[in-house]
Amino acid sequence: MKPLKIGITGVRGIVGETFTPELAVEFAESFGTYLDRGRILVCRDTRPSGPMIRSAVLAGLLAAGCEVIDLGVCPTPSMQLAVKSLKADGGIAITAGHNPWQWNALKFVRSDGLYLNPTQGEELLDIFHQGEFAKASWNEIKQVIQTDDAIEQHINMLLQSFAVETIRAKRLTVAVDCCNGACSFLSPKWLAKLGCEVLAVNDNPSAPFPHAPEPKPETMAQLRAVVKAGRAVIGFAHDADGERLGIVSDLGEPLSEELTLAIAADIRLRRKVGVIVTNVSTSSAVDVIAARYGGSVVRTPVGQAYISEGLSEHNGVLGGEGSGGITVPEVHLTHDSAAAIGLILEHLAETGERISDLVTQLPRLTILKHNVVVEPHRLYSVMQEFRAAVEEDGLEVDSTDGIKVTMPAGWVHVRASNTESMIRIIVEASEKSEAQELLDWARDRIRI
């Protein structure tokens, strides 16, 4: 089975195997055609395939007649902000986010700086499959414009969104692991602007990823050591393109990526009561926290586009996912780890509270995640058989995204991955033994 996923969230695969330059060229041509030429921004993270895919994308966009502005290596949220400030018609982020370094992907952004929604993603795919693209003639074709101030603009936007003077006054010591990704250009600068003493590791964008670009406790050993040795008040871990955020507490404890949203929600609801938007697969800790402050939770399917739309529809005060992606609506309606850093440091500075104390007050639940690899052509039928089995047990099915079942001990969520050919099982319960029982229950009902 070859890892390539072409879907409504874009195209994603392993370079050197399935993700070829032609595929990138043709997706860029499709996007240029979809946006009827227009102005399009391009950014990329630091993967070794970045320059190759970049050239392919620039060629496709130019051929379709687009005005192309290349932001170089730059976090995806910085590009998303620049789409708005430069009045662009869209953007392409060349990044496989948290996927391993051999992967790459194209993610498509529309003129409001948000990802294409599923309908728009379908339309783009239709153009790709039809294979008839806009073609600029010699006197219409444009040249690429290079610019590198998107990160500067992003920091300026962040500076307007948080109580900067309060944070500066505290001169906090903060550790950060940029994973040698795009945040190497953003995070240390942003923290310095906040008056922090910055202990940065893996902030060399020309070096390879030091570990998987997925901010999870397993990848935070080095950050943990830096927090402890440098007596930092907190440690932040980035993915490759600046969407997901992981946290190490002042005690040097690496926190589960699920806790990033719980922490952000707790901080946010203390100041502003309202709706938290998250996906069906995220810990119900956020429900407990919302209830504590009189807020509420809206659940969407998994994927940033849904969180953005949910926030906009419900006028939410915070969005986020269990993967560590946090959306602070004052900055923009998309995951932005630098904005999440601002929110958390603002709280630490204003209250003097320690992050480890905040964490002890959070509901502690056990989440277990398990992936079942399934042949692509079997994904749908395996899910159907699982649904039938659940209904046979007389249980109620929430089908917002995949199948979610709530039981007295906790919940089970089973869905087909958007990015890989596998079925993801996530269960949550108060106790680990209960969670394990829920996981076994689900695995028994999945027949590949």
Place this chain on the structure above:
Amino acid sequence: MRAIPTLKISISGVRGVVGQSLTPSLLTRFAQAFGTHTGSGTIVIGRDPRTSGEMVKHAVVAGILSTGNRVIDIGVCPVPTVQLQVRHRRAQGGIAITASHNPAEWNALKFIGPSGLFLNAGQARELLDIYHQGEYTKVGGADLRTVEEIEGATDLHIKSILDVLGPLPPTKKKLRVVLDSCNGAGSIVGPKLIEALGAEVIRLNTTPDGSFPRPAEPLPENLGDLCHLVKEHHADIGFAQDMDADRLAIVSEQGEAIGEDYTLVLAALYVLGHEKGAVVANLSTTSAVADVAKKFDCPVFLTKIGEVNVTDTMQQQNAVIGGEGNGGVIYPRINFARDSLVGIALVLHLLAESGKSVTELLNTVPRYYIVKEKIACPSDRIAGVLRTVRQEFGNFPLDTRDGVKVMLPDAWLLVRGSNTEPIVRVVAEAKSEAHARKLVNDFIARLR
């Protein structure tokens, strides 16, 4: 009659109309095929200033990088500069992005081997086989290399010329030169070279912006402005380059375009005056070249049309000078390529050393007149046209290596299908223009 194709894939490379057939995916696939053919190493790329150049460049870069090769991008520069760089860097090969004399809507890839020569017919067929088989080398992860943009490639070119020929010998009055670069790749480097040689330069069409101020071929009928400026400024000579600066035409001090055939004649006069050896030209080149060789008691070899045929024979015969009647001068002591810059340097040295004017120099060699016409002709009719020639001129010696060349008393007639366009070229040379014109017109009339 079928539609005239806008795409030509042949042993000369791939050539097509941007916005129609020359799509970025096609270009990427060709670059992948070339990267597969060369094996891993360095590939040098350069381009002429056509508006589509940047799109084509990015498509090519993506394709090359995906095969694991490193790319050195030397930017907008003459084709011979790319060839020189390939040799200088001992690179695996090069790609020149230029449709040379074709109009603005065309672009093309020309493939260069490790010696700096264009791929010969055998090598080009291997490349085409790889392209059509569609199985290209794919690398991922750490095996992917990057593209390096290098400046100063044209300075190295100038230095290489001066190292061999030196500055001009002292003259009573500094030579005054008008240069028409057609806003092409020679626009910047041409004037620099002339000044470095020690002559005064007056510039015409030296803004490399992809606009075509005149048709790109340096034919007499396209050089009206240049002839006018030479007279107005009382210049000693006028030079006209084509878009990719491989071909060179000359205007005399009297403001007369002497015909691009005589560029090689003058260059040979200088070179053979200093060094005896074989002279190589193609079947379509003026007999004056043979007369000059005879004057210096040197052998002449005529080859099929196409730069690579000339360079192959030059290598076999260890020739001291060679070239083509279209204004392409090849001087192997500097560059094994048609090189207008080398042509400029040789002819200026001839003027300075002899102290004679262009007209006086031309009077020392027999004067022939060449008339060239092209007629649109679908490929399936070309063989019929050639048969007509053989029947009509069966009583005269025929050379059928490339089309049909008829050796008439005091004249010749050449009829051949083009490698690059769906046309038949009809060329005649005689001692008077009227005679040459009559030979061409009579033949075309007989076809209709």
